[in-house]
Amino acid sequence: MPGGETVRKRRGHHDTSRALTLCCVEAADSLRDSAKSRARNIIFGATYSALCSVQHKTDAATGEHGDLLDVIRESLGLVNFRDVADEARVFLAMPDAMPPRPAEPITQVPIGSPEAASRLVAMSKPIIGTLVETYLRGRSITTLYGTGSLRFHPRCYYRPDDHGPTETWPAMIAAVTDLDGHLTGAHRTWLALDGAGKALVDTPRRAMGDLLGNAVRFGLPGSVMAAGEGIETTLSLRCALPDMAMAAALSAAHLAAILFPPNLRRLYVIRDNDPAGDGARDSLLERATDAGIEAIVLSPETEDFNEDLRHFGLAAFRASIADQLTRKDRIRYLTKAA
DSSP: OGGGOOOOOOTTGGGSOOSSOOBOOSOOSOOOSSHHHHHHHHHHHSOOOSSOSSSOOBOTTTOOBOBHHHHHHHHHTOOSHHHHHHHHHHHHTOOOOOOOOOOOOOOOOOTTSHHHHHHHHHHOBOOTTSHHHHHHHHTTOOOOTTOTTEEEEEEEEEOOTTOOOOEEEEEEEEEEEOTTOOEEEEEEEEBOTTSSSBOSSSOOEEEEEOOTTOBEEESOOOSEEEEESSHHHHHHHHHHSTTSEEEEOSSHHHHHTOOOOTTOOEEEEEOOSSHHHHHHHHHHHHHHHHTTOEEEEEOOSSSSHHHHHHHHOHHHHHHHHHTTSOHHHIIIIIIHHO
């Protein structure tokens, strides 16, 4: 290049293909004194081609390889690629590189709201192979397919009722949904560190979000379904009738107010053997009858169905509910499962 200024060939520079190559073909005839002006005069005086289909344009004076960035780097004595690129942008009148997008702030949501419940469910994972599976199997609940509404969180926050320091415990997270499958809330059951039972806290069960009329659902409801209060009670019946859709309303008051799917024709009400369970049963029977739905009560021999399942075993548990089902459902659900 004229004036003793040459573009030195970078080793391996042209080994990598480029979609856009700016190749110096001829140096400028004269140079100014300042380093930046000299570099820009070299670039301005040079002829270069854009969108080259070849990778080996050569300097007309020296026969050496080089491109626009090489000229800037060599002429200004720059080392960092960022500095070379910034100078190239100035010459080409290009805008600055896009700054990194700042991280979006995490929007605060009210504690206990449906939005908070949705975040909790999203942060949890499927239960298979977790402490939730250990906990349920420890309660003789072994029918776990179709339990996608249950999740596991390894370190779920627990705030004591006396406003003591916040603790973290593993927890079974249950998604509460409406009839259309939209998440409206969540239920937490805090577990012992080994999954052998519930955590040793004052209130190991708590719900959040909009629960009234909604439920934790297992299976898609058709013309027949069963509804109960607790998750473990409902899952116990599901061990005997795995193909029947079921819903856990999470409390006696919410069971009485559970909403009916539009195509429901027969509802089995899972009764807990206590005064609250009797009140929920009576209210739900009345509502179902008014809606033209046949309602049938399923009663445990002990306090609830999970105690029946654990005490008597699955075969005896099935036998205890057989006579409480209609003949059609006994054949459809119980005989098939057995």
